[in-house]
Amino acid sequence: MLAFKKGLTLLEVVIFLGVFSIVGLIVFPLLINTLNFYQGTVGEVDVSREARNLILTFQKEAYKSKNINFITDYELLFEKFNGDKSILFRTSPVFLNFESSTLEGMISNIRIGSVSLKGENYSVKFINSSSCLISSGNSVTSLYALSDYAWSPQLGWISFRNSSGESIVYGVCITSSTQPELRGYAYNDIIGFIVFNCLDLGVCSSSNFKVELVEGKYLQGFAWNDILGWLFFDGPRGQVYLAELDSNYNLKKIFRIVDKRINVKNLSFQKLNGSYKTSFTISDETNKKEVSYETAISLPFK
Secondary structure, eight states: OOOOBSSOOHHHHHHHHHTOOGGGGTTHHHHHHHHTSOOOOSSSOOHHHHHHHHHHHHHHHHHTEEEEEEEETTEEEEEETTSOEEEEEEOOOEEEETTTTEEESEEEETTTEEEESBOSSOBEEEEEOSEEEEETTEEEEEEEEEEEEEEETTTEEEESBOOTTOSSOBBEEEEOSSSOBEEEEEEETTTEEEEOBGGGTTOTTTOOOBEEEETTTEEEEEEEETTTEEEEEETTSOOEEEEEEOTTOOEEEEEEOSOTTOEEEEEEEEEETTEEEEEEEEEOTTSSSEEEEEEEEEOSOO
8 A cells, every 4th residue: 555645754855855966057058947837828717617627737736646645735745657747836925014124925946845935933034234245255235144053844944144153154144136036045054055146156148047026025036055956935825746757756847837927826725535635726916806615535545
């Protein structure tokens, strides 16, 4: 009998991280093209149709799989019969909460799932700052300076600014340019530095990635880590993606499942006997049309 796993083990995480490399920087334009594969139809978005697209994708991936691992309640790893894998995951808006001066939401990554920016006893904070240090002797003109910690169940703490006792100087800032964007570095003991802008690596001519501030409060774009690869900031709406991987967990393709104007809320999965239940709420970009679905999908294996 094939068993479900509630999460990945530490050994599996180490193996996954070990097989990933900086080669992904070269294929960034391909990533952008495939992310934009689903552009949506011209005219008014059909919320019910997009809900059906989601359900059909869940079913299709389940039928092609010999096992399903629950990375989190809203992130599934499908193991295919040929050894390939796919990960279905929902992104969550990352935004500046000006009442609490904290970042909120989830950063998404196909290797480790989501990184939480605020919890019961931790948060990533921001303060007004006209000049912000991102590395030793390197400052940028800024709107905000970020500090403190995010949390990953797989990696532990991710620091957005060095403490006074650390020998290496690093930090993350939001610039005051015409199009505000993130600059600088966050750090984790296992994976090292996360970079938020191609300017800080000097690779913009070949891989023009960045995380930008849009609509005055949301973060949108991609950050980079040599071990994890791309980290997603998906703007003001929650989206659902399907990432196709080879047997060594190298990224082959990634697709947005629903129209980019759709906001996917509260996506969750739950294991049942011989099936799994999925529930979600989706709305159009104006939130005028909203539908909720809950359905059980039978599994093709035992």
